[in-house]
Amino acid sequence: MDFRYPTSVINAHFSLIKPFKPMNQEIFTINNLWVLVATILVFIMHLGFASLEAGLTRAKNTVNILFKNTIIPAIGLLTYAFIGFNLMYPGDAFIGGFFGLSGLGLSLPEGWDTPAYDEGFTFYTDFIFQAMFAATAATIVSGAVAERIKLGPFIFFSILYVGICYPIVGMWKWGGGFLDSLDTPFYDFAGSTIVHSVGGWGALVGAFLLGPRLGKYTEKGMKPIPGHSIPMATIGVFLLWFGWFGFNGGSVLSADPGDVSRVFVTTAIAGAAGAFGALFASYFKFKTYDITMVLNGILAGLVGITAGADLMGVGESAIIGFVGGIIVVFGVVLFDKIKIDDPVGAISVHLLGGIWGTLAVGLFGDLAGMSQVLSQLLGIAVVAAFCFATSWLIFFSLKRSIGIRVDEREELEGLDINEHSMQAYPDFASKD
Amino acid sequence: MDFRYPTSVINAHFSLIKPFKPMNQEIFTINNLWVLVATILVFIMHLGFASLEAGLTRAKNTVNILFKNTIIPAIGLLTYAFIGFNLMYPGDAFIGGFFGLSGLGLSLPEGWDTPAYDEGFTFYTDFIFQAMFAATAATIVSGAVAERIKLGPFIFFSILYVGICYPIVGMWKWGGGFLDSLDTPFYDFAGSTIVHSVGGWGALVGAFLLGPRLGKYTEKGMKPIPGHSIPMATIGVFLLWFGWFGFNGGSVLSADPGDVSRVFVTTAIAGAAGAFGALFASYFKFKTYDITMVLNGILAGLVGITAGADLMGVGESAIIGFVGGIIVVFGVVLFDKIKIDDPVGAISVHLLGGIWGTLAVGLFGDLAGMSQVLSQLLGIAVVAAFCFATSWLIFFSLKRSIGIRVDEREELEGLDINEHSMQAYPDFASKD
């Protein structure tokens, strides 16, 4: 039996939308081409994350954040080739729907480049599309722990989190695991939970265990630490939105005209509505037009639509996005209140946005209903428990052994000089 | 009868090039995929505009210009879903070829995801491709009015201009309106007039009603106000050129190999020739190698080829682009002479370039001829009249009511601090 795209999903998919046309080489070639194009759209999201996180942090830590965001996709690609893909799609090598491993490294199955492997793509396409996804989980973390984490421990965390934790969770749903075998299967089209919340939980644990940046929460209250380049943050969000058309659109796993175009529309509308949700909420809250909130609102709208991008209509997408944009503003305020310092708002965007989007599948669209709500809650809960536990385990072990936080002098001077012996902008005078 | 892509266009198209192959699911899927990919190429043009306009203005207004360019695509997507698409493609709901409205919001027609809807794309693809176009009109305006317009009124203008004015004009041609029903139909392949001049007229009216920036035109003559980041401007132009392959290439409305590849070549060559036109003209005029002129020359070349990208050969594209590049240099000089202050050169690029490109359809390529010239002039004139009048009406009403210009102190300090309570680059020391 082929566990890779389990019957329940395919059936759900078929009954919701419409049967595929009988397969032929032409359609196979088109499908495969689209998934490959989607792959590089997801790839460029890593530049989006890099730009966004660099823009929203200080100039003295820019090399550090760019270094992490450059090395993470490399880690993701290599670990996914070595073990992640086999953990996520273990085929028959299953232990009770919770864990499976089908080997190490990639080996080309018979007929890997024909529809016999899959009607939507070749084996290599399958691997590379999923591999590009994998790295995003760690990238989400890097924003939340920015400006104070040691480089070595962060890379160590990333290798384990991307290489092992992410694919195990992914398997629970996309690899045919227990979340996919529920009577009402948990539904997560492109990863509001499976990708974004996985990253979000790691981000929450990391930010909590590190503690806030020096000077962020003083006796006189929270002191905003503005990011050093709004242009870079803006470039980042546009590139993420751009890439999201591949992230969601490619998750159709074919070039089916109706499905892909629907996903494009829901993705575009949710992002746009997220901008307005955050605009209104932040104007209401802060009485100013805060571009960083609008940018994060777009992302929250996108994270929100990700779980049900193939299930929603235009109005529903607008609602999901708009609420996502509101959530992110109050999330940022909330985390500051409880003194969890997240320099870029990653926890609000990816964790809260991911939870909201996952729940929204039960509230809106083609699958809405109470039993779906319960399955969504179950999925959210088990992923939370696993990711919280594993990232705590990794970060806490690192904290107790080699330490995870740079020392005070290093933090004040900046990580660039201390960890990388260089500056991001050596030709320009800084303000202080 | 299907007014959406009216018979006259299709016939013109067919007779010029060649008949479509008989439709089948494979070709439909390929066509749809290309239009979707083109959609996201047009999407990323919004980042291109954002970067270009931010780069060519001062650091103290950067958050403001980025804010506008971020919110405009969101406005475009939402208003186009609510009303624009129905205004632009009203089907039978016509009043004399000038105005039509087929409802509010989007409703999926029967067979929306099959070739019965259109041989080139599904309903959702049709919507989202056109929606991405819509927002560009307002983005063009934002550059010309930069560094002095109040945020609220600009957003109000954008909503009306993108949501209502743009689709009405678009309908005249692309929705089967009166410009498309002339004996010799007005021709505008991808929108030299329908998109770029529409934006350009709004830009001209806005810049005129606002007046120049403080200190721009003094008794001692014009004082150049250099943009704060040439790298951002360069990134912007490259992204615009990149996206233009989708803007023009997607306007083929299918993946027809001959048509799309021809459009790619004419688009590339016109941009390249525009660079040289502006290089020579600006060296002749200013005796220096002015990169901002070269960048705007590329854009003028691209705007110029847009009306006839499917009609020209390589040599004709080079001429159109080269002349476009020359026009932009003298346009910038001209507008400075009459004290219309356009910080980024948007009026020269999009309005003059758009007029030139529209005329060029009568002068070069497959449709060249006197009766085509007359139709092109008629189209240019009626679009001018309508856009000038409506943008004047909107901007002037706003000016007389809530005001459109920030006060002097705010302009001198910068819009970022005053409208957004933040700075684009808080870590860096400014030159003064």
Added chain:
Amino acid sequence: MDFRYPTSVINAHFSLIKPFKPMNQEIFTINNLWVLVATILVFIMHLGFASLEAGLTRAKNTVNILFKNTIIPAIGLLTYAFIGFNLMYPGDAFIGGFFGLSGLGLSLPEGWDTPAYDEGFTFYTDFIFQAMFAATAATIVSGAVAERIKLGPFIFFSILYVGICYPIVGMWKWGGGFLDSLDTPFYDFAGSTIVHSVGGWGALVGAFLLGPRLGKYTEKGMKPIPGHSIPMATIGVFLLWFGWFGFNGGSVLSADPGDVSRVFVTTAIAGAAGAFGALFASYFKFKTYDITMVLNGILAGLVGITAGADLMGVGESAIIGFVGGIIVVFGVVLFDKIKIDDPVGAISVHLLGGIWGTLAVGLFGDLAGMSQVLSQLLGIAVVAAFCFATSWLIFFSLKRSIGIRVDEREELEGLDINEHSMQAYPDFASKD
């Protein structure tokens, strides 16, 4: 006989992989679409080069480097249309496999938009894809000669090198010339030698004839001159990697699912492994985490895989990329030792990486073997001889006539003020 894609290559290709399916309009349309998408991915690599080179040089020379990188693609497109394409694919107009010219300008052959022209693309697609490649050769040079070359002579060099030298070398292999007619044909899938080393030799000659930047090599040893914007350098490398999927993936010259997906995987893995190769080598050498080395390591991995991207497995790609990353670190050290000043590391990346990748075709993958090694060495050697000689001839003639280096004052003040009368960042205070 059709020399454009010579029998030997097609045969090698067929025997290695599998026969093409019988041609039809659907597959032709898909193939053509992919090559067009790949074309614009290669296009955006020019922004990648622009960003990378600007980021790794000083702020006072930024306008200059951006100017060059903007004008080069324009030069490439226009010269390739005028003469380059006819030099590279001369058809029957051959002189002994070394030189051929089939005319000037582009003329559409009969059946140019049907599979009769080529099963993978139309004539226009063929031209535009190759034209985008052409300009990269000169772009590589511009990095190595940055911060001290005069603008005029550099543009003159670029026109000759891109317009004439590059297509002649390209013909030797891709146009069916003598390197393709060896008993064991020289193999270079997407241009480790034909593109990257061609650029690399020009870069070496240019950097040598110019001499090092003032203050780079002092009596006290080499003084690092850090680039002014690590974010721009990072953006550049990500865009290059992004575009490389089109550079290598498009070189399949069809959308064949197996071939394109394989190339995507090898390209991604080699880039990732290159990051780690350079990370380890630079940590070993400098005891710090040097992001510029990691960025160049990615590029060296990508250059390395380019010659055999369709021949390698995952493990082989990882080795090739990893070694490429190591090479670049020691290359940079080496060129500094012999006082060849390459501000961005272009010679190490493109020349050394290109040689390594070309050799690797003989060492790993489907064609590995001693006779292949010899053919690869022969190809490397003749391209070296030709490019070294021609670029020496051009640069040396320029040096002896109008001069190629700006004067001392101009170099110290920066090229932006002196050649362009402007600054890249006029609003910001510099550090000195």
